[in-house]
Amino acid sequence: MTTGGALARLIRSTAARAAAGDAEVCELCAAPVAEEHPHLHDAEEERVRCVCGPCSVLFDRGGAGEGRYRLVPRRRxxxxxxxxxxxxxxxxxxxxxxxxxxxxxxxxxxxxxxxxxxxxxxxxxxxxxxxxxxxxxxxxxxxxxxxxxxxxxxxxxxxxxxxxxxxxxxxxxxxxxxxxxxxxxxxxxxxxxxxxxx
Structure with missing residues (x-):
């Protein structure tokens, strides 16, 4: 059993921003994002990235980002x-x-x-x-x-x-x-x- 590195990084970065009182920003363009916002899966770094609505539209097709980034679906x-x-x-x-x-x-x-x-x-x-x-x-x-x-x-x-x-x-x-x-x-x-x- 191992601790998931991508998950640990996401939790640490979110906790650090919350502790510092920093607002979350898009990890592609640095625009502020709402509390509930889209995410991209970064296959190269095995992590989830926060993105704004306009940037998420760039990745709503399967071939976008040359396969490195995939938009995390919203369905439940x-x-x-x-x-x-x-x-x-x-x-x-x-x-x-x-x-x-x-x-x-x-x-x-x-x-x-x-x-x-x-x-x-x-x-x-x-x-x-x-x-x-x-x-x-x-x-x-x-x-x-x-x-x-x-x-x-x-x-x-x-x-x-x-x-x-x-x-x-x-x-x-x-x-x-x-x-x-x-x-x-x-x-x-x-x-x-x-x-x-x-």
Whole structure:
């Protein structure tokens, strides 16, 4: 298991800006961005970049940026319970990211960041046969986000930046060894705030 470098960089940069009181800016043109703004996946640096609306339009086609940058989609789809136990990941709060090379990673948030495992790609394909929407998850930029902790039943296809926001919630609220009393209500509030959109 390793800590995801791209996720750690995103969380550190967001936390540093928040601590300094700096407004977020587009990482391409430096224009101010709204609190909710588009993101680009930077394949070369394996990170997510904040962008403004006008810059995001430049990357809404598949061939833009010579393949280095991909616009993170905005769709969210709530799924019925998905039998993710067949993927062999022993945690109840996890997100699965298909990769461009056909591999699939599972990332479970922790107070130190995201812990990453490689999932058996054949098991992912078998799961997608039982839940067809999973076959349409866009590599690198979308994920299956699952929360079954404390009896929760959340299964979502989300933009990968939603997963990073969820990890940031955990890091912000986690206290001590077990997480404390604030972290799980904050996670539930995060999932309650997800809404389907196409």
């Amino acid at each position: 789809v709530r799924l019925p319970a998905v039998g993710t136990d067949v993927l062999g990941v022993p945690v109840g709060l996890v997100f699965f990211v298909p990769r461009a090379d056909g591999t699939v990673t599972a990332e479970g948030p922790s107070p130190a960041g995201a812990m990453r495992w490689e999932v058996d790609a054949a098991a992912w394909r078998r799961l997608a046969e039982t839940c067809p929407p999973l076959a349409g998850v866009e590599p690198e930029v979308e994920a299956l986000l699952v929360n079954t902790v404390h009896g929760a039943d959340h299964h979502w296809i989300v933009p990968v930046d939603d997963c990073y926001r969820m990890v940031a919630v955990i890091r912000r609220h986690w206290r001590g060894l077990s997480g404390g009393g604030a972290v799980w209500p904050a996670v539930e509030q995060f999932f309650a705030g997800l809404t389907e959109r196409s």
